[in-house]
Amino acid sequence: VKYSVNPLVDAVNAPPIANVHRWVQERRPDANISLLDVAQAVPIDPPDVGLRRRIADLLVADGLHRYTSIAGLPELREGLAAYMTSTHQVFAKAPGITASDVVITAGCNQAYCAVMQALAGPSDEVIFPLPFYFNHQMWLDMLAVKARHIPFAPASGGVPTVDDFACRINENTRALVVISPNNPTGAVYSPQLLDQLFNLAREAGIAMVLDETYQDFRPDFKAPPHRLFERSDWRETFVQLFSFSKSYALTGYRLGSIVGGPLLIEAVTKIQDCTNICAPRLSQMMGALALESEGAWLTQQATDMAARVTALREAFAQPWYGFELVSAGAWFAYVRHPFAGRTATEVARHLAQVHGVLCVPGDMFGPGQEAYLRFAFANLKVDEIPELLSRLRAAATD
Numbered sequence: 001v002k003y004s005v006n007p008l009v010d011a012v013n014a015p016p017i018a019n020v021h022r023w024v025q026e027r028r029p030d031a032n033i034s035l036l037d038v039a040q041a042v043p044i045d046p047p048d049v050g051l052r053r054r055i056a057d058l059l060v061a062d063g064l065h066r067y068t069s070i071a072g073l074p075e076l077r078e079g080l081a082a083y084m085t086s087t088h089q090v091f092a093k094a095p096g097i098t099a100s101d102v103v104i105t106a107g108c109n110q111a112y113c114a115v116m117q118a119l120a121g122p123s124d125e126v127i128f129p130l131p132f133y134f135n136h137q138m139w140l141d142m143l144a145v146k147a148r149h150i151p152f153a154p155a156s157g158g159v160p161t162v163d164d165f166a167c168r169i170n171e172n173t174r175a176l177v178v179i180s181p182n183n184p185t186g187a188v189y190s191p192q193l194l195d196q197l198f199n200l201a202r203e204a205g206i207a208m209v210l211d212e213t214y215q216d217f218r219p220d221f222k223a224p225p226h227r228l229f230e231r232s233d234w235r236e237t238f239v240q241l242f243s244f245s246k247s248y249a250l251t252g253y254r255l256g257s258i259v260g261g262p263l264l265i266e267a268v269t270k271i272q273d274c275t276n277i278c279a280p281r282l283s284q285m286m287g288a289l290a291l292e293s294e295g296a297w298l299t300q301q302a303t304d305m306a307a308r309v310t311a312l313r314e315a316f317a318q319p320w321y322g323f324e325l326v327s328a329g330a331w332f333a334y335v336r337h338p339f340a341g342r343t344a345t346e347v348a349r350h351l352a353q354v355h356g357v358l359c360v361p362g363d364m365f366g367p368g369q370e371a372y373l374r375f376a377f378a379n380l381k382v383d384e385i386p387e388l389l390s391r392l393r394a395a396a397t398d
């Protein structure tokens with residue numbers, strides 16, 4: 001008799017981006033055009049060469065082969081605490097963010113998985129808006145945690161209201177989860193909204209989990225994304241997730257972080273001990289160096305991103321035969337396609353096969369998203385954006 005797979009895992013869809021990448025092979029042989037890959041969010045520039053040289057020197061250092069402590073290298077936890085203190089402009093003397101509030105993980109997806117496993121179990125509930133980041137949903141499905149969805153609000157650029165969350169809280173709710181800047185809509189949530197969400201979560205005795213993978217790519221990256229870390233009580237409610245993948249172009253190094261209060265840190269430490277034990281030491285060393293030395297490089301990346309958003313908005317302000325920019329801000333644009341009656345998957349596959357545009361169909365970000373496509377426009381240089389739009393125009397008039 002054959003073994004069977006856990007039905008909770010079996011029921012989850014195959015990894016979506018891998019599915020999309022298969023369409024590249026299906027491109028028409030006569031389609032003599034280059035591929036514009038705006039599917040997966042991948043930094044176009046590799047990490048700074050100075051950073052890579054420094055890590056090359058470290059490779060021969062003693063002790064690289066050892067585990068680190070579960071929560072990560074002290075210098076990286078300290079560096080991360082200092083970095084968040086600086087980007088979030090935490091001026092309050094106490095309690096601030098300290099190394100003991102930080103756990104270093106093997107990427108932000110792992111950070112999310114550990115945090116959600118620490119917070120919720122079977123039949124508990126978690127609230128988040130549609131469209132969702134598919135991995136957030138997949139993991140909850142595998143844990144048998146119920147995700148309560150807030151319907152998509154295209155008129156407000158996909159930004160939910162505090163009431164959208166409030167009316168979905170019940171005795172089973174353990175957390176609300178938000179991503180800002182958002183994947184897939186690119187929308188940046190205001191500090192005011194994030195403050196209101198904190199108050200709501202605090203009152204309800206649930207966690208507020210904020211994924212800030214794209215925090216450094218907000219158009220106004222010099223302003224703090226929110227002021228939650230200035231609150232004396234943030235550790236009892238707030239949990240922040242971060243990734244080194246986008247800010248420092250370290251996707252393959254697998255490095256992320258959790259910032260939270262002692263209860264959560266203790267719980268995720270148990271989970272990390274049973275999974276990867278610690279994030280890879282070499283990646284942690286690379287992360288510590290990045291935080292220390294890559295400030296100017298990151299500012300340049302953020303400035304380039306702001307230029308791309310401007311170019312994208314200007315391009316979509318032209319008549320584009322029905323492709324409508326619903327939301328954009330950092331890294332992603334969420335676009336309504338003009339083909340009523342065709343699913344987003346059909347449209348995206350056609351764009352890939354015939355027009356060499358690889359994007360992710362809205363269907364992959366939850367129910368009711370068939371009219372939308374996600375473009376990771378940050379994968380393109382500014383001067384490639386008009387080419388993307390002209391291909392969309394060609395598709396609309398096929």
Ligand SMILES: Cc1ncc(COP(=O)(O)O)c(C=O)c1O
Nearest residue numbers: 107108109179183213243245256
């Ligand atoms: C919102 C969000 N969180 C987490 C991740 C995963 O980041 P990491 O590569 O650090 O696991 C991504 C990657 O696209 C993302 O968009």
